[in-house]
Amino acid sequence: xxxxxxxxxxxxxxxxxxxxxxxxxxxxxxxxxxxxxxxxxxxxxxxxxxxxxxxxxxxxxxxxxxxxxxxxxxxxxxxxxxxxxxxxxxxxxxxxxxxxxxxxxxxxxxxxxxxxxxxxxxxxxxxxxxxxxxxxxxxxxxxxxxxxxxxxxxxxxxxxxxxxxxxxxxxxxxxxxxxxxxxxxxxxxxxxxxxxxxxxxxxxxxxxxxxxxxxxxxxxxxxxxxxxxxxxxxxxxxxxxxxxxxxxxxxxxxxxxxxxxxxxxxxxxxxxxxxxx
Amino acid sequence: xxxxxxxxxxxxxxxxxxxxxxxxxxxxxxxxxxxxxxxxxxxxxxxxxxxxxxxxxxxxxxxxxxxxxxxxxxxxxxxxxxxxxxxxxxxx
Numbered sequence: 132x133x134x135x136x137x138x139x140x141x142x143x144x145x146x147x148x149x150x151x152x153x154x155x156x157x158x159x160x161x162x163x164x165x166x167x168x169x170x171x172x173x174x175x176x177x178x179x180x181x182x183x184x185x186x187x188x189x190x191x192x193x194x195x196x197x198x199x200x201x202x203x204x205x206x207x208x209x210x211x212x213x214x215x216x217x218x219x220x221x222x223x224x225x226x227x228x229x230x231x232x233x234x235x236x237x238x239x240x241x242x243x244x245x246x247x248x249x250x251x252x253x254x255x256x257x258x259x260x261x262x263x264x265x266x267x268x269x270x271x272x273x274x275x276x277x278x279x280x281x282x283x284x285x286x287x288x289x290x291x292x293x294x295x296x297x298x299x300x301x302x303x304x305x306x307x308x309x310x311x312x313x314x315x316x317x318x319x320x321x322x323x324x325x326x327x328x329x330x331x332x333x334x335x336x337x338x339x340x341x342x343x344x345x346x347x348x349x350x351x352x353x354x355x356x357x358x359x360x361x362x363x364x365x366x367x368x369x370x371x372x373x374x375x376x377x378x379x380x381x382x383x384x385x386x387x388x389x390x391x392x393x394x395x396x397x398x399x400x401x402x403x404x405x406x407x408x
Numbered sequence: 409x410x411x412x413x414x415x416x417x418x419x420x421x422x423x424x425x426x427x428x429x430x431x432x433x434x435x436x437x438x439x440x441x442x443x444x445x446x447x448x449x450x451x452x453x454x455x456x457x458x459x460x461x462x463x464x465x466x467x468x469x470x471x472x473x474x475x476x477x478x479x480x481x482x483x484x485x486x487x488x489x490x491x492x493x494x495x496x497x498x499x500x
Contacts, residue, residue, distance in 0.1 A: 165487075207487045241484035242475075271489035275474040304470035324491075329418075330466065368417065369409055 133359050133380040134396055135159045136388065137236070137265070137299060137317060137346035140198070141179075141187055147349070147356045148194040154360040158197040158396040160388060161187065162236035162265050165207040167351050173217040176204065180221065184228040195401040199394055201235030201265050202226075209240070209249035219252055226260060232391040233257065235265025236299060239277040242269060250284055258288045263391050264296040265317075268305065270324060278305045282312055295390055299346070300325055306338050315387050319348040320358035328362035332369065340375055344384045429455075450492035 132155045140148070140161055151159075161183060170176060183200040191198035202225055204218040225231060237253040239246045257264045266285075269277035278298065285291055293313035301309055301316040302325065309316040318334060319325040326334070331345050349356035359380055366376045381396070388394035409417065436448070444452065454469045462468070475493045 210484050240487060241489075242480050243484040244480045244482060246484065247480050269489070271491045272473055272475050272493045273489055275471065276477060279478070280480065302470055303464070303467040304474065333466070 132157055132377075133363065134344075134384040134388075135347050135349075135356070135359050136344055136384040137162060137319065137348045138356060139164045139348070139350035140191065141182055142351035143349055143356055145190075145194075148191065148196065150357050152194040152196055152401075154357050156196055156357075156359075157398065158199070158394070159191065160199040160201065160232060160265075160394075162201040162267075163203045163205060164236065164350060165205040169208055173214070173221060176218045177221055180225045184225055184230055188230050189402070189405060192399060192402045193404055195399045197395055197397070197399050199230045199232050199388070199391075201233055201263075202231060203234050203237045203253055204249065205236065206238050206240040206246045206250065206267060206269075209246045210243060212245050212248050215249045216252060219249075219256060222256065223260070226262070229393060232388060232393055233263030233265060235263075235297075236267040237264065238267035238281055238299075239269050240267075240273070242273055242277045242280060247280065247284065250281065251287070254285060254288045254291060258290045261290075263388070264291065266296065266298045268298060268300045270300075274300070274302065275304050278308060282308065282314070285314075286312075294342075297344075297387060300348070301334070302326055303330070303334060303337075306334050306343075310338060310342060315342040315344070318343065318345050320345055320355065320362055321348065322353055322355060328358065328365040331362055332365050332371075335366075335375075335379060340379050340383070342383070342387075344379060344387070446494045446496070447490060447492040 135151065135156055138159050138161060140159065163179065163183065180202055183202070188198040202222050204215045209215045234253050234257040237250055239250060266281055268274050268281060281298065285296060297315040297317055298309040299317035300319045306316055318331040320328055320331055335343065345359055345362050347356050347358040348354060363376050363380055385394070385396050450473055454472055457465050457469050457472065473492045
């Protein structure tokens with residue numbers, strides 16, 4: 132049994148849901164993401180938020196998987212601050228939806244001033260509404276700098292408790308920075324550009340298993356929606372106790388996400404397809 | 409796991425990856441002579457970390473490939489990343 136706390140199911144097929152359910156996935160959380168192209172209007176985000184809060188939970192339920200989500204405009208679309216602020220203004224009306232856990236995945240992409248301005252606008256929104264925060268850290272050569280800029284930015288919002296903020300996509304050079312400041316951290320299991328299951332388990336062995344989880348971040352790119360159970364296999368291969376496997380792939384994400392008051396990983400009987408839609 | 413168990417479990421997998429690295433460098437050579445771009449310069453620097461005998465090689469290689477600056481850039485001209493820091497700043 133496991134939770135995938137970061138996966139973009141709107142980009143995935145029904146076969147992926149089947150494979151995830153058969154591998155033991157009982158609950159997922161889906162952060163708002165870049166579609167692979169820039170949306171042409173805030174209305175495009177309105178419809179995306181409807182998809183995340185209405186149709187995707189029903190699709191997941193057909194496979195016995197509980198679906199939760201996070202809302203934002205992704206940093207990849209934050210270079211136009213006027214546009215981004217129009218999207219942020221749409222978010223409050225969706226916060227009443229029962230599967231919305233908080234604001235995410237916000238953060239930085241190329242570490243620009245405009246991205247920082249919009250990151251701070253999201254952090255203000257989270258602070259004002261006392262919401263959990265899921266933070267994307269930049270890719271590859273931009274990750275270390277971006278992670279440090281993000282950690283400093285969050286510190287400027289004293290109402291945001293680090294224990295309610297998860298910094299995602301950590302690797303060997305950023306995990307300690309995140310943990311030392313009291314935040315939660317997520318490791319993304321990607322075939323090429325982030326952590327392999329082997330390296331993720333190395334990081335747990337190096338930095339411990341508190342305030343840490345693993346996710347697939349499966350999306351429309353080269354990614355693996357059943358990466359988390361592959362990491363579970365890697366832990367068992369090394370002889371780790373089943374209690375540790377469960378901690379980092381179920382108990383830890385459940386503990387962090389339950390702070391929202393809306394998260395559930397209780398067994399869900401698969402629902403029948405809605406033939407009226 | 410003991411040291412021997414780690415080698416037993418992972419040697420064959422990483423023997424294959426070592427050969428992938430070697431074959432990649434051979435492939436570049438076969439493509440003709442020229443000057444390494446910033447990515448390959450960084451890659452060759454990173455390879456020295458593998459054999460320096462010091463711990464935390466993965467962390468140190470990731471740091472070596474990272475942008476060392478500390479302030480936000482004026483604006484983003486691309487969404488992508490190249491995998492290594494470009495000292496010229498042309499790929500930001």
